[in-house]
Amino acid sequence: xxxxxxxxxxxxxxxxxxxxxxxxxxxxxxxxxxxxxxxxxxxxxxxxxxxxxxxxxxxxxxxxxxxxxxxxxxxxxxxxxxxxxxxxxxxxxxxxxxxxxxxxxxxxxxxxxxxxxxxxxxxxxxxxxxxxxxxxxxxxxxxxxxxxxxxxxxxxxxxxxxxxxxxxxxxxxxxxxxxxxxxxxxxxxxxxxxxxxxxxxxxxxxxxxxxxxxxxxxxxxxxxxxxxxxxxxxxxxxxxxxxxxxxxxxxxxxxxxxxxxxxxxxxxxxxxxxxxxxxxxxxxxxxxxxxxxxxxxxxxxxxxxxxxxxxxxxxxxxxxxxxxxxxxxxxxxxxxxxxxxxxxxxxxxxxxxxxxxxxxxxxxxxxxxxxxxxxxxxxxxxxxxxxxxxxxxxxxxxxxxxxxxxxxxxxxxxxxx
Amino acid sequence: xxxxxxxxxxxxxxxxxxxxxxxxxxxxxxxxxxxxxxxxxxxxxxxxxxxxxxxxxxxxxxxxxxxxxxxxxxxxxxxxxxxxxxxxxxxxxxxxxxxxxxxxxxxxxxxxxxxxxxxxxxxxxxxxxxxxxxxxxxxxxxxxxxxxxxxxxxxxxxxxxxxxxxxxxxxxxxxxxxxxxxxxxxxxxxxxxxxxxxxxxxxxxxxxxxxxxxxxxxxxxxxxxxxxxxxxxxxxxxxxxxxxxxxxxxxxxxxxxxxxxxxxxxxxxxxxxxxxxxxxxxxxxxxxxxxxxxxxxxxxxxxxxxxxxxxxxxxxxxxxxxxxxxxxxxxxxxxxxxxxxxxxxxxxxxxxxxxxxxxxxxxxxxxxxxxxxxxxxxxxxxxxxxxxxxxxxxxxxxxxxxxxxxxxxxxxxxxxx
Numbered sequence: 046x047x048x049x050x051x052x053x054x055x056x057x058x059x060x061x062x063x064x065x066x067x068x069x070x071x072x073x074x075x076x077x078x079x080x081x082x083x084x085x086x087x088x089x090x091x092x093x094x095x096x097x098x099x100x101x102x103x104x105x106x107x108x109x110x111x112x113x114x115x116x117x118x119x120x121x122x123x124x125x126x127x128x129x130x131x132x133x134x135x136x137x138x139x140x141x142x143x144x145x146x147x148x149x150x151x152x153x154x155x156x157x158x159x160x161x162x163x164x165x166x167x168x169x170x171x172x173x174x175x176x177x178x179x180x181x182x183x184x185x186x187x188x189x190x191x192x193x194x195x196x197x198x199x200x201x202x203x204x205x206x207x208x209x210x211x212x213x214x215x216x217x218x219x220x221x222x223x224x225x226x227x228x229x230x231x232x233x234x235x236x237x238x239x240x241x242x243x244x245x246x247x248x249x250x251x252x253x254x255x256x257x258x259x260x261x262x263x264x265x266x267x268x269x270x271x272x273x274x275x276x277x278x279x280x281x282x283x284x285x286x287x288x289x290x291x292x293x294x295x296x297x298x299x300x301x302x303x304x305x306x307x308x309x310x311x312x313x314x315x316x317x318x319x320x321x322x323x324x325x326x327x328x329x330x331x332x333x334x335x336x337x338x339x340x341x342x343x344x345x346x347x348x349x350x351x352x353x354x355x356x357x358x359x360x361x362x363x364x365x366x367x368x369x370x371x372x373x374x375x376x377x378x379x380x381x382x383x384x385x386x387x388x389x390x391x392x393x394x395x396x397x398x399x400x401x402x403x404x405x406x407x408x409x410x411x412x413x414x415x416x417x418x419x420x421x422x423x424x425x426x427x428x429x430x431x432x433x434x435x436x437x438x439x440x441x442x443x444x445x446x447x448x449x450x451x452x453x454x455x456x457x458x459x460x461x462x
Numbered sequence: 463x464x465x466x467x468x469x470x471x472x473x474x475x476x477x478x479x480x481x482x483x484x485x486x487x488x489x490x491x492x493x494x495x496x497x498x499x500x501x502x503x504x505x506x507x508x509x510x511x512x513x514x515x516x517x518x519x520x521x522x523x524x525x526x527x528x529x530x531x532x533x534x535x536x537x538x539x540x541x542x543x544x545x546x547x548x549x550x551x552x553x554x555x556x557x558x559x560x561x562x563x564x565x566x567x568x569x570x571x572x573x574x575x576x577x578x579x580x581x582x583x584x585x586x587x588x589x590x591x592x593x594x595x596x597x598x599x600x601x602x603x604x605x606x607x608x609x610x611x612x613x614x615x616x617x618x619x620x621x622x623x624x625x626x627x628x629x630x631x632x633x634x635x636x637x638x639x640x641x642x643x644x645x646x647x648x649x650x651x652x653x654x655x656x657x658x659x660x661x662x663x664x665x666x667x668x669x670x671x672x673x674x675x676x677x678x679x680x681x682x683x684x685x686x687x688x689x690x691x692x693x694x695x696x697x698x699x700x701x702x703x704x705x706x707x708x709x710x711x712x713x714x715x716x717x718x719x720x721x722x723x724x725x726x727x728x729x730x731x732x733x734x735x736x737x738x739x740x741x742x743x744x745x746x747x748x749x750x751x752x753x754x755x756x757x758x759x760x761x762x763x764x765x766x767x768x769x770x771x772x773x774x775x776x777x778x779x780x781x782x783x784x785x786x787x788x789x790x791x792x793x794x795x796x797x798x799x800x801x802x803x804x805x806x807x808x809x810x811x812x813x814x815x816x817x818x819x820x821x822x823x824x825x826x827x828x829x830x831x832x833x834x835x836x837x838x839x840x841x842x843x844x845x846x847x848x849x850x851x852x853x854x855x856x857x858x859x860x861x862x863x864x865x866x867x868x869x870x871x872x873x874x875x876x877x878x879x
Contacts, residue, residue: 065707065731066681067647069596072737099548107542110752111535118528125524129720131516164581164724164746171745175617179486197744200592230484264483290482303546305751307581314482320489327614328588329581333750334722335527 071202093445095414095432098240098300098388102436104359105303106352110339113346117338124338132334134326135318136162136310140341144310147344151272152282153294155312161321164332166270166297166309170194171328173231173293173311174201176320177264183229187215189391189420189429191240191268194233198422205422212382214239214246217253224261231264232257236284238271238387241420241431245385248281255287262291269296270309271387273353276361278385290314298340300388301353306336360388366439367432370446376453388435391417393428398456400430406455412448488619510862512831512849515657515717515805519853521776522720523769526760534755541755549751551743552735553579553727557758561727564761568689569699570711572729578738581749583687583714583726587611588745590648590710590728591618593737594681600646604632606808606837606846608657608685611650615839622839629799631656631663634670641678648681653701655688655804658837658848662802665698672704679708686713687726688804690770693778695802707731715757717805718770723753777805783856784849787863793870805852808834810845815873817847823872829865 118125135141141157148155163169170193178184180202186195188207198205206227209219214236223229234254236246246254258265267285285292297309313321325331343349364383367390371381378395394400400416407413417429434442535542552558558574565572580586587610595601597619603612605624615622623644626636631653640646651671653663663671675682684702702709714726730738742748760766784807788798795812811817817833824830834846851859 065733066679067594068734068737069592069594069599071596072593072741075737075740097548102543102547105543105546107535107537107546110546111532111537111542114531114535114752115528118524118531120524120528125528126519126522127722129522129524129527129722130519131514131721164750167744168746175486176489177484177486179488182486193744193747196740200741200744262483303752304548304747305544305546307746307748307750316482317485320485320492323492323613324489324617327584327610327617329585329724329746330610330721331724333581333724333753335531335720336750336753 071200075199091411092408093412093437093441093448095412095434095437095445097415097436098433099436100300100304101356101359104356106348109343109348109352110303113339113342114335116342117335128335128338130334132331132337134322134331136160136332137334137337137341139345140337141310143341143344148283148294148296148312151269151280152286153312154286154289158315159312159318161311161313161318162332162337163309163311163325164329165299165304165307166268166295166311167193167197168325168329168332169293169295169309169311170197170266170268172321172324173264173266174198174203175324175328176317177231178203182231183227185220185223185227185229185232186422187234187239188422189241189417189426190233190422191235192419194268195419195422198233207422207424210242210244212244214242214244214250215254217250217257220254221257224257224263229263231266233266233268234284235268237269237281238274238384238389240271240387241389241415241417242391243382243384243387243389244391245281246284251281251284252287255284255292258288258291264293265291266293266295269294270300272296273301274357274360274388275386276357276364285312293317301349301356302340302343306333306340308332308336308340357386360386360435362439363434363437363442364390366442367434367446370443374446374450374453376457388433390432390434392430392432393426394430396428398428400428403430403452403456406459407449407452410448410451410455412445412452414449488617492616508828509825510829510854510858510865512829512851512854512862514832514853515850516853517717517721518773518776521773523765526765526769527720527756530756530759530763531752533759534752545752545755547751549748549754551739551748553577553749554751554754554758556762557754558727560758560761565700565711565713565729568686568697569703570729571703571706575732576729576735578728578730578735579749579754580712580726580728580742581746582716582721582724583685583712583728584610584614585742585746585749586710586712586726586728587614587683587685589738589741590681590683591615591620592741592745593734594648595620599648600644602637602640602644602646602649603839604651604656605839606658606834606843607650607839608652609836611685612836612839615650624839624841627659627661629661631659631661631667632671634667634674637671638674641674641680645678646680648683649675650683650685651701652685654686654698655691655801655806657688657804658806658832658834659808660799660801660804660806661808662698663701668698668701669704672701672709675705675708681710682708683710683712686711687717689713690718691774691777691805692803693774693781702729710734718766718773719757719760723750723757725749725753725757774803777803777852779856780851780854780859781807783859784851784863787860791863791867791870793874805850807849807851809847809849810843811847813845815845817845820847820869820873823876824866824869827865827868827872829862829869831866
């Protein structure tokens with residue numbers, strides 16, 4: 046076991062240094078969050094990292110995509126030229142048609158005209174912020190929430206306020222209370238296999254949130270990258286279907302196909318998509334046309350459904366491997382989630398525990414995770430942490446948790462010393 | 463010849479309609495510019511469009527890229543998995559090393575650490591605005607300037623001010639005068655085969671601009687997508703090499719390889735790249751890893767230099783075909799540029815002519831171009847237009863200019879009537 050470099054832990058970096066000419070106010074004191082640093086640790090084979098929401102690379106359908114790129118880059122018909130030429134800002138028509146069909150299964154009525162292709166669903170957040178958020182606008186989020194969403198909202202200089210959640214997700218009464226007090230322009234939710242908690246919002250709560258959006262007139266942004274990765278229980282329809290004039294639905298092929306393609310999408314009311322089209326044109330013109338063409342080809346060949354079923358088997362086995370050991374690993378009084386899909390387990394250690402202290406003991410033992418801190422928009426619960434099971438085979442999960450047991454013992458021993 | 467739909471002309475669209483919940487102030491009255499509408503017209507085979515800076519699709523090395531994607535998506539080693547997995551925010555290391563070597567030929571000393579991969583060079587403008595520009599900051603641009611740059615600066619709510627240019631580009635004395643009066647935070651230039659004029663800034667002027675950046679402490683952003691597409695005359699080194707602590711150099715593979723890959727880059731001081739890394743993470747995490755891997759493979763195979771030489775031959779022939787007809791096509795008193803590279807000819811018609819009126823007469827005759835209006839940050843010269851020769855073979859250029867001659871005659875006839 047090699048001791049990782051101190052600067053590659055999953056903690057925040059210090060504020061970046063200013064160069065010569067002046068920078069914008071919005072980046073003053075901006076901090077780098079965990080994702081990049083997680084990737085740095087991932088580069089070290091010796092560290093078993095339960096950090097990032099990193100898909101299982103060994104489960105990628107590499108040959109399926111080699112074939113798809115081969116097919117769309119045919120030099121003998123016009124398809125190769127089209128895939129390499131400038132394309133439509135809102136994305137490839139064939140791909141948008143296939144996505145419209147796919148979101149229909151999540152309970153959202155859409156045609157290709159309602160679908161807008163983005164450079165990963167992260168870019169949908171960028172476009173939504175540019176289109177909807179002025180400095181000082183209130184955004185309500187779950188407590189805890191997706192860290193790179195929070196980072197984008199910080200860049201928007203929004204006033205981000207967290208709303209209490211329980212094991213089923215956001216509490217609609219608490220949300221209504223916050224809406225009345227703070228008049229949000231936007232509410233951001235990951236209702237299905239939430240990041241970081243893994244929890245899924247029940248149907249009645251989805252309907253309640255949708256009614257609030259319509260009643261109070263805010264945007265509800267439903268981020269759903271994990272919705273198809275259900276390995277247990279019955280699907281719950283997307284929230285967006287219940288408030289079509291107020292909802293923006295985001296999802297991505299990053300978790301079902303591969304993140305390196307950087308293709309996601311949003312489904313939103315036409316007025317918002319009209320603005321998004323102008324905004325995206327000035328941001329990156331359009332998303333990689335060749336990646337879109339390859340995905341459209343793969344979908345048309347009917348290969349994704351079987352692949353997603355396979356992924357669900359892979360992730361179920363991994364979640365079960367992790368879950369089986371948590372009861373004996375975690376200290377008395379700890380709580381953790383048992384997700385029915387997605388990639389994440391959320392752990393709340395008993396009062397007095399500090400996740401950062403545990404991480405400091407974990408890294409020298411060759412295991413890492415993300416402390417909960419960057420997932421909180423405002424008040425932080427220092428005793429929380431996120432474990433992802435997606436990126437390691439069951440045996441390696443067991444080995445990583447054994448190492449983590451050593452870290453728990455070391456912290457307890459140190460506290461006693 | 464089919465008459466194009468009225469909504470697909472290269473003129474600005476009306477302000478977009480607002481949807482249910484509120485939008486941000488920055489998008490109020492936002493207008494769509496020419497690029498998207500150009501693409502709509504391109505879809506019509508009947509219209510010969512001299513509009514967008516669209517590369518020659520028939521010159522793409524489709525089979526070279528089919529081979530490159532095939533190679534990087536090898537299912538038998540780890541490369542395919544790596545190309546499909548999350549990657550570094552700042553881009554693939556092998557690609558950045560190859561880019562560093564390449565910008566060295568343009569006179570910029572750089573290592574991989576100085577290179578930051580972006581989703582097309584348009585995204586570099588997005589990142590620079592997010593990192594450097596607050597609402598109301600002054601940005602100086604050439605008169606005329608790149609329209610999608612102006613569009614991004616408008617989204618930044620910057621105060622964009624144009625500086626007079628002559629046939630050699632921006633006048634350093636006029637620039638210094640504007641700098642003293644307006645204290646810009648940033649000066650944006652396309653010094654080589656400028657968009658829209660095709661002009662190239664001489665070396666002495668580059669040095670003078672660099673000295674001003676250092677003296678007055680502004681960012682100078684050098685957008686250089688066409689620099690390698692020189693088909694005549696001697697190369698002029700990049701401006702950025704003369705003010706390395708103040709310059710941001712942007713370029714792209716869109717014009718040398720293919721725009722559909724959406725891979726560009728910037729070279730900038732470390733402090734700015736540190737901020738860009740945090741900002742890009744919240745915007746699209748990173749640029750398509752598989753597209754980066756394919757380009758890195760293509761560069762490592764040594765295939766780009768020969769391809770660029772081929773492209774230069776193609777574009778020289780097209781520029782010559784266009785140039786040969788302009789003297790007889792254009793009315794007495796018109797001025798036009800004779801670029802030594804890139805894609806664009808800029809036309810100034812004699813006083814009293816309106817480019818929009820000419821376009822209205824051109825489209826029913828099956829030919830189109832971009833009126834100069836969207837290239838002006840402030841005061842507009844209505845008698846200007848941009849012609850691109852990049853996307854049509856010489857015969858089609860001649861046919862398009864013959865149709866345009868009909869439009870000129872119709873406008874003259876109409877004015878006489």
